[in-house]
Amino acid sequence: MSLPALEQMLKDRMGLDAASIGRSSVERAVKERMAACAIRSFEAYSQRVHHSHSEMQELIEAIVVPETWFFRDREAFSALAKRVENNELRLSPPGSLRILSVPCSSGEEPYTIAMTLQECGLPSTCYRIDAVDISSRALAQAAMAVYGSNAFRGTELDFRETYFSRTTAGWRLNDTVRASVHFQQNNILAPGFMPGEALYDIVFCRNLLIYFDRPTQERVVMTLRRLLKPQGILFVGSSETGLLITLGFVLEKIPQAYALRLPGEPASVSPRAPERHKPVPPGASKKVMPVSRAQPAAVPPRPSEKKPIPPSLPPSPKHDRIAEAMRLADQGRLHEATDICESYVQEHGVSAQSCHLMGLLSKTAGREHEAIAYFRKALYLDSQHSEAMSHLALLLEKQGDDAGAKVLRNRLRRLSGTSASGQGDACR
Ligand SMILES: C[S@@+](CC[C@H](N)C(=O)[O-])C[C@H]1O[C@@H](n2cnc3c(N)ncnc32)[C@H](O)[C@@H]1O
Incomplete structure (x- = not known):
């Protein structure tokens, strides 16, 4: 062997x-x-x-890649807070909000969910947060709930003062937040994963599907469907939304939240509760768009098929939009650039081009691991995508993977005599 x-x-x-x-x-x-x-x-x-x-x-x-941090892609938590504060989740029985975080890694994601719900003023008796990961090492760290600086990224760190105390070993999370998360070790691929579990209103499954091949992704998405209430919401990683759309999920129009729901059900909206004057959750942005009323695709397109552009829309000037996204990214307007890229994915499906662009955006935002995953995906979809190849080589080199970088550079040299894909030309 x-x-x-x-x-x-x-x-x-x-x-x-x-x-x-x-x-x-x-x-x-x-x-x-x-x-x-x-x-x-x-x-x-x-x-x-x-x-x-x-x-x-x-x-x-x-x-395993346990990379995670508190309030990672914070718009997802902002969207959650907004739904709770506006009483938009149809809970049955009332007050029984059920949330699953899988994979939860060392706990930053489910604890962020718990902090968000606390900031909304929701009593802990009104919700349950389950958190699952395959790694017992990551779960041991989650149980300890003491974190180093890597778990706190970005500049909006007020929550740390509120929920953590400084110890010699690191920042220790308070007991109330700790007690509201129930951890368990499990493999999402295990047959009958979490059997007999009551369904969840919300599932966070972020930054896992990128590590799987297509058949495994489809298997995991079937499991997520089984665990999710019909009107439930699924949060995934930014690079995973395209996959879910091709598998029949509908994207909620909440910028940067990467939230989806199952087709056939209207968005889970009940009559609005009177406006409550709660503080905005730590790290939550006020920029939340109305819930999408987009109709689901009648038949989910096959992975390789691109979504047709509705005839009522003029054909999209693809390269102009990519160039526009790159221009915005260069100006540091990454959210707007990502929005354009996402709508591009919705219209054209996941492609080497969109993965390459998302890779560039992740790289610009300093999320190098994510950028590497995007560039790999771009190459998986178009093995001759010279720009993705060249960015990936640079990143691998930076991470000390000289052998990986060398292989890519050799491939680039071989391509240079021929006409490379040229797909990324407009992205420069
Ligand atoms: C990059 S972390 C993502 C953590 C968190 N969801 C986030 O987005 O920050 C990926 C996690 O997936 C876990 N994992 C990998 N394969 C898994 C599987 N088959 N079942 C459950 N967890 C798995 C790893 O242990 C790792 O902690």
Whole structure:
């Protein structure tokens, strides 16, 4: 057995598509575990993983990407707060808001949900937050709830003073917020994941699907559908919205929130409660648009198919819009640039071009891991996308993956004699 056999075992067990994080990362994790087990050949190590549940878990721990932070993509929490404050969630029975965060990594996401609900003035008896991850190491950190500076990014950090106390080990989250999140270890690919669980009003499944290949993504989305109430809301990562749209979900028009719902159900709006004068949640922006009334697509298009542009709309000047998005990004107006890119994805479907643009936006915003995932996706969709290749090479180099960067540069050199895809030309 060789490295590809181990990659296949990881895919079968946890869904990981080795290409999504780079084969060199997989190789590094495998070699780290081989050294820890004092095993020298891939074959012997594959046998160990095959027969030992605990070694498989150790390998998973070595390979997962636990990257997360408080109020990551904060507009999602803003959207949640808005719905709660305006009483827009149809809860049955009333006061029984159920939220799932999967994967929750080391707890920053579900704890952010809890802080948001507290800021809305919702008593903790009115909601339940479940949080699930495959990594026991990440969950142990979540249970400890003591965080270093990496968990606090950006400049809007008022919430830290409110909910954390400084200790020698780091910032410790207060007990009230901790007690409102119920953690469990589980694998979203496990057969019958969370069986018999009451359905959720809201599911956060952010930054997981990007690590899976298409069949695994579809399997996981089926599971999410099963867990979500018909009128429930699904929050995903920015680069994952296109996939959900192609699988029949409808995007809520809330900029930067990446919120979707199932088709066939009107948005979950009940008569508005009288306006409450609560403070805006920490990190929540007031810029929340009305709920979308967009009709679902009757038949979800196949992955490779682009969504047709409605005949009533003039054909989109694609490159102008990409150029416009890039211009806005260059001016630091990343939200507006991302909005244009998202509407581009809605009209044209996920493409190498849109992934490349999202990669550039993520890179400009300093989110390098996300940018790498986008550029990889662009190359997955168009193996000759020279600009994505070149940006990816630069980022890999920056991260110390010289071998990965070299492979890409060689590919670029081979392409330079031929006409490269040219798709990114308008993005310069
Ligand atoms: C990048 S983090 C995302 C955390 C959080 N949702 C966010 O967006 O900040 C990805 C997490 O997915 C978890 N994970 C990977 N495969 C999984 C699986 N098959 N089932 C459950 N969790 C998984 C990893 O352990 C890791 O903590």
